[in-house]
Amino acid sequence: MPPCIRNADLPHARNPIHSRALSGPSLASLSRPPRLPARSRVVSENFTLLFEGGRNRSLFRVLGGCIVLSQLLDDGRRQITDVLGPGRLFGFTVDGRNIATAETLSIARIESLGDAELHATNPAVASELKTTLHRLQTHATLLGRKTASEKVASALVELSRLFNRSRVPAPLSFHLHLTRADLADWLGLTVETVSRCLNRFKREGLIDFSHPKTMRVLDPERLKAAAGLTRQRATRGVHPQN
Amino acid sequence: MPPCIRNADLPHARNPIHSRALSGPSLASLSRPPRLPARSRVVSENFTLLFEGGRNRSLFRVLGGCIVLSQLLDDGRRQITDVLGPGRLFGFTVDGRNIATAETLSIARIESLGDAELHATNPAVASELKTTLHRLQTHATLLGRKTASEKVASALVELSRLFNRSRVPAPLSFHLHLTRADLADWLGLTVETVSRCLNRFKREGLIDFSHPKTMRVLDPERLKAAAGLTRQRATRGVHPQN
DNA sequence: GGAGGGCGTTGACAGCTGTCAACGCGGTTT
DNA sequence: AAACCGCGTTGACAGCTGTCAACGCCCTCC
Numbered sequence: 001m002p003p004c005i006r007n008a009d010l011p012h013a014r015n016p017i018h019s020r021a022l023s024g025p026s027l028a029s030l031s032r033p034p035r036l037p038a039r040s041r042v043v044s045e046n047f048t049l050l051f052e053g054g055r056n057r058s059l060f061r062v063l064g065g066c067i068v069l070s071q072l073l074d075d076g077r078r079q080i081t082d083v084l085g086p087g088r089l090f091g092f093t094v095d096g097r098n099i100a101t102a103e104t105l106s107i108a109r110i111e112s113l114g115d116a117e118l119h120a121t122n123p124a125v126a127s128e129l130k131t132t133l134h135r136l137q138t139h140a141t142l143l144g145r146k147t148a149s150e151k152v153a154s155a156l157v158e159l160s161r162l163f164n165r166s167r168v169p170a171p172l173s174f175h176l177h178l179t180r181a182d183l184a185d186w187l188g189l190t191v192e193t194v195s196r197c198l199n200r201f202k203r204e205g206l207i208d209f210s211h212p213k214t215m216r217v218l219d220p221e222r223l224k225a226a227a228g229l230t231r232q233r234a235t236r237g238v239h240p241q242n
Numbered sequence: 243m244p245p246c247i248r249n250a251d252l253p254h255a256r257n258p259i260h261s262r263a264l265s266g267p268s269l270a271s272l273s274r275p276p277r278l279p280a281r282s283r284v285v286s287e288n289f290t291l292l293f294e295g296g297r298n299r300s301l302f303r304v305l306g307g308c309i310v311l312s313q314l315l316d317d318g319r320r321q322i323t324d325v326l327g328p329g330r331l332f333g334f335t336v337d338g339r340n341i342a343t344a345e346t347l348s349i350a351r352i353e354s355l356g357d358a359e360l361h362a363t364n365p366a367v368a369s370e371l372k373t374t375l376h377r378l379q380t381h382a383t384l385l386g387r388k389t390a391s392e393k394v395a396s397a398l399v400e401l402s403r404l405f406n407r408s409r410v411p412a413p414l415s416f417h418l419h420l421t422r423a424d425l426a427d428w429l430g431l432t433v434e435t436v437s438r439c440l441n442r443f444k445r446e447g448l449i450d451f452s453h454p455k456t457m458r459v460l461d462p463e464r465l466k467a468a469a470g471l472t473r474q475r476a477t478r479g480v481h482p483q484n
Numbered sequence: 485g486g487a488g489g490g491c492g493t494t495g496a497c498a499g500c501t502g503t504c505a506a507c508g509c510g511g512t513t514t
Numbered sequence: 515a516a517a518c519c520g521c522g523t524t525g526a527c528a529g530c531t532g533t534c535a536a537c538g539c540c541c542t543c544c
Contacts, residue, residue: 025417026292071383074470099376120369126362128343129371130334134341136378141313144430148531180492188386190532195493210494228316235289390501422522431503437523454522487544498533506525513518 039112043104050091050102058112059119060091065108066163066177069100070185080186082136083178085105085162089113089128105177143188151187152197153227156207160217172217201226281354292333292344299342301361302333307350308405308419311342312427322428324378325420327404331355331370347419383431393429394439395469398449401434401461414459422454443468 001012040063043049050056052071062084069082072169081100084090090102099160142154163174177185179190180198201207206223208216217223253449279465280306284477285291292298294313304326311332312323323342326332332344358415361367384396422433422440429436443449450458 005409033476064296066271069379071379071382073321077387079386081379081382092375094372094376099372101378120365121363123362126368126371127377129368130336130490133334133371133375133378134377136382137311137313137342140323140382141315143382144320144321144427145315179490185386191492192533194529196256196531199493421520433522434503434524435501438501441523485543487542489540491539491541492539493536496534497527498531500530500532501528503528506523507518508517508523509521511519511521513526514516 004097016225021155022187036051038112040109042111043110045104045106047057048103048215049110050098052098052101054098055096056091056093056098057096057115058091059089059114059125060102061111061113062086062088062090063109063111066105067108067110068182068186071100078185079188081139082132083159083162083186088132089125092129105182106175110235147185148189148193149191149197149200150227152183152194153201153206153223155183155187156201156215156217157224157227160215172220174215174217176213176215178213246484281356282351283354285350285352287346287348290343290345291352292340292342294340294343296340297338298333298340299333299338299357301331301356301367302344303353303355304328304332305351305353306332308347309344309350310347310420310424310428311344311354313342320427321430322424323381324374325401325428330374331367334371347416347424354397390429390431390435391439391442392469393426393431395443395465396437396445396447396455397425397429398459399466402457414462416457416459418455418457420455476478 006077018164049060049067051162064086067088067090068080069083070078070080072237082090090100092099096241113119142151146154159176159178160172160174161192163177164172178186183189183194184191198207201223202209204222206219206226208218274439291302291309306328309326309330310322311326312320312322314320324332330344334341355361359442384393388396401418401420402414402416405419406414407416420428422436425431425436426433440449440451443465444451446464448459448461448468450460
């Protein structure tokens with residue numbers, strides 16, 4: 001396993017197997033076949049698969065689980081630039097160097113697609129690149145132009161699409177995979193702000209969660225409204241903060 | 243000219259030819275040949291070439307001038323997701339729909355490369371896509387994790403590389419192309435904050451400008467430091483704000 | 485069983501940045 | 515020549531969000 005390096009220095013590098021993570025829908029397929037096709041393999045939680053700036057010659061596809069791409073500033077500030085679910089590709093390089101760090105947030109199954117350069121001419125890969133470009137631009141708009149509430153609501157909508165287990169929309173339930181810190185690093189916020197927004201949404205009946213990572217969307221319409229153009233003041237009512 | 247539509251409703255849709263824009267280095271080549279190769283054409287300032295969500299079948303290359311890509315939220319908030327100089331490609335689509343709005347900030351020369359789908363298998367296009375992906379991820383880190391000062395300093399470093407006219411680094415001078423409002427929409431700030439940061443840098447001797455768009459970098463090292471990890475408090479000294 | 489650490493929540497407070505307003509400058513229009 | 519508009523700058527102020535701190539819960543380890 002060439003590029004698979006354990007990141008013991010990460011703050012959350014404990015509990016290699018999160019018990020609740022196994023109940024996730026995208027992970028159910030993991031328990032069945034150990035290794036299905038040729039280059040498929042299972043990676044445990046909180047592994048760093050690729051390091052930003054490192055050398056890597058292979059392209060990967062996510063088959064199951066959750067993987068995030070991130071960048072670091074010199075003083076440790078982190079930005080998660082993309083959250084990948086089943087089907088997504090990662091491992092793109094510029095000048096042979098990894099664009100971003102890739103780490104698993106759950107047990108994940110990934111497939112090595114071989115030399116990344118060979119896939120440059122693959123239409124499916126090009127299509128995936130363009131989709132990723134679109135997703136990143138949309139996220140840039142979120143980072144630059146949305147309020148904290150809108151950011152958190154948008155994240156919930158996005159993640160519910162990525163990881164929802166049921167086909168019916170109403171009592172939508174999904175596993176969050178990201179910690180509050182991960183959400184903060186994804187949305188350009190702090191843990192405290194993320195926590196406050198989530199609990200406000202909970203009080204207002206938009207969502208519910210008993211376990212911090214087991215999310216239920218109670219009111220998809222209002223949540224989508226909160227994620228979009230809804231003026232934050234209009235939905236907040238009397239509460240001065242929080 | 244199929245997708246070339248004038249945007250008269252833009253706030254800065256006046257003065258179709260900005261006098262100072264003609265003195266820019268990347269535009270010098272414009273005055274020589276009216277139309278060089280086959281599908282090359284000149285577009286004047288403040289034109290919207292593509293609309294986000296619109297249909298478009300062609301890929302374009304910037305030959306000269308400055309073009310920005312942007313997205314809009316429903317209530318009018320704008321995020322500029324990329325600033326393109328000579329050499330950059332744009333016009334990528336997902337499901338046949340433009341990913342972003344593309345507008346000129348100066349007189350620009352662009353080249354139509356024909357059907358975008360045909361280029362999906364072009365290695366040079368794939369390489370450009372990956373470079374763009376990298377640039378966008380870096381900008382996401384800026385948007386989510388940098389302070390206002392760091393954002394503005396980063397923008398100056400980036401734009402000086404895009405549009406500098408001299409090879410020597412020291413008295414680096416370049417045309418900004420972006421208005422304060424454009425900078426704000428690029429960096430996720432407001433016009434006022436951008437203006438305050440620029441004028442603080444000017445007072446501190448990092449940069450200089452007589453005309454708002456004619457920038458000179460006086461101290462590239464300190465500017466780069468301000469763009470990176472430099473703790474904002476450490477550089478600010480006594481001044482409570484600004 | 486107790487200690488310790490990761491993670492999440494909540495409160496108090498501060499401050500960076502947004503909001504609102506006014507003004508100046510340059511160019512165009514009437 | 516006056517009026518007007520776009521653009522940039524500056525000041526006063528507010529508030530959204532960050533910072534700091536404390537606490538609780540759960541799990542692991544000793």
